[in-house]
Amino acid sequence: MITLSRGMNPHETGFAEPVTVSDPPFELLSGVPSYINVLDALLARDLADRLERQTGEAACATSKHTSPAGVALGTPLAPGAEEFHDRGPLPADPVGRAVLRARSTTPKYAFADFVAVSRPVTGDVDPSLFANAVGVIAPDYAPGVADRLRRFNDGTFIVLRGPAPATPPVRREVQEAYGLRLTREIPGGTEFAGGLHTVCGDLHDPDSLAVAVLAVAQAQSNSMVFAVDGQTIGIGMGQQHRLDCTRLAAHRALVWQRRHHPDLLSLRFADHVDAAQRALWRARVAEGDLTPSVRDQLAGVLRDPGRAAHEPDWARTPPLTGVTLAADNHFPFVEVVELAARAGVTQLVTPRGSTDAGALREACVRHGISWIVTGERFFRH
Structure with a gap:
């Protein structure tokens, strides 16, 4: 123990x-x-x-x-x-x-x-x-x-x-709360149970799909994950409404891409600011919501303090494309597809069962997004 x-x-x-x-x-x-x-x-x-x-x-x-x-x-x-x-x-x-x-x-x-x-x-x-x-x-x-x-x-x-233990055919989780013992039995390998089925388009980035699906399966529901080139760039989780977690994840993906902006890459920091702090400051600027006190702090770590007052022209942000978006459950909102398209999504992965599948498929085709469905949903609480 x-x-x-x-x-x-x-x-x-x-x-x-x-x-x-x-x-x-x-x-x-x-x-x-x-x-x-x-x-x-x-x-x-x-x-x-x-x-x-x-x-x-x-x-x-x-x-x-x-x-x-x-x-x-x-x-x-x-x-x-x-x-x-x-x-x-x-x-x-x-x-x-x-x-x-x-x-x-x-x-x-x-x-x-x-x-x-x-x-x-x-x-x-x-x-x-x-x-x-x-x-x-x-x-x-x-x-x-x-x-x-x-x-x-x-x-x-x-x-x-320690290596991860072998995945058993059925894994049991037990939790005691408020005088009650709750048990759930989880079949091994559920993320891709039943295979992947294409609704429209084609599966064109299997590595990013695996990253996004496995990440969304471990995030607190409701959750959405954006991934590109085999890595996550935006995770939104723990929201009571699917649109909220989509917007949260999309904003984080946008911030990730804004960190490539030439104005941010050209910031020069004082010698005492380490790599992790430099990355954090660039991310804070990319969020686009610095309060006056934070701008003062930024000025204090820059070699040219006047750069702290400069707001980048975000229209010069390099475009983001080839993104995979995974959801932990099906969703009935065409709006999610529209938000995904803004964030450069070309591959959408959801569990099957969307109530308005026809409209969602039409939206995906209209925006050039492949839609792939899995055999399981991935709620985690």
């Missing part, structure tokens, strides 16, 4: 113990995780493992507050990505590339996130890729790597080791 640093809140106590004592799900190498840290680690590991099994590529998933923060494959990055990521030479190792791409989804969430990778962390992976995270879980670590990682966060960085 592991004594946790806290329950969900600091005033609560928490413990973690394996269901099967002889087969614990991970080995704690350093740090003292909290209740939420453990949930984030296991959720992210499951997602990264499923993604590698689906695609055959090294994968990374990061989780924060029990929903995915960023998900990516370790495929090569596009030319010019060095300038966008602002971290010097790009990683050559697939695990390093996956971590870099996943944690670049939203710089705000690349702080105190829990990082999971689907393959061992070798000595070729730059430890700084995990900086500002709260912890990492991996199948294994090359000699000396775990020691270098545990030095982060003043020695409190959490390092967990």
Whole structure:
């Protein structure tokens, strides 16, 4: 049994113990995780493992507050990505590339996130890729790597080791709440149960489809996920209405693309501002809603403080296209298709069962969007 640093809140106590004592799900190498840290680690590991099994590529998933923060494959990055990521030479190792791409989804969430990778962390992976995270879980670590990682966060960085367990034919989850025990039984491999069926168009980016579908299946419902080139760029989750999570995810995808704007890439920061802070500031500007006090803070970290008052011409943002959008459930709103088209979506993935499938299909054809349906829906609460 592991004594946790806290329950969900600091005033609560928490413990973690394996269901099967002889087969614990991970080995704690350093740090003292909290209740939420453990949930984030296991959720992210499951997602990264499923993604590698689906695609055959090294994968990374990061989780924060029990929903995915960023998900990516370790495929090569596009030319010019060095300038966008602002971290010097790009990683050559697939695990390093996956971590870099996943944690670049939203710089705000690349702080105190829990990082999971689907393959061992070798000595070729730059430890700084995990900086500002709260912890990492991996199948294994090359000699000396775990020691270098545990030095982060003043020695409190959490390092967990252990491969994801084999997916059983049926997985059982049990929760006790308010005097009631709730149980659900989950068939293994439900994300692609029954295969994928094309309503219109064609499936043209299987890697981004896998990233988006597996991420949306792990996000708190209602949820929508935008992905491109094998990585997430916008995740909207936990909303009571499907249009709200669509707008939230679309806005985050827009911010991701605005970070490529030449005015943002040309910002020059003071020497004391590290790469993570530079990425965060560019994302804050890309959101387009800086208050006066935040603009003052921005001026304080720029070499040319006058640039803080400059609002970029967002019409010069490089266009975004080839995006995949996945939903955790079917939806009856043509408006979702229209919002998706604005965000450069060319591939839509939903569970089957939309009540107005004819109108949705017509909208997809009109906007040049392929529509693919899966055999299962992916609610998670």
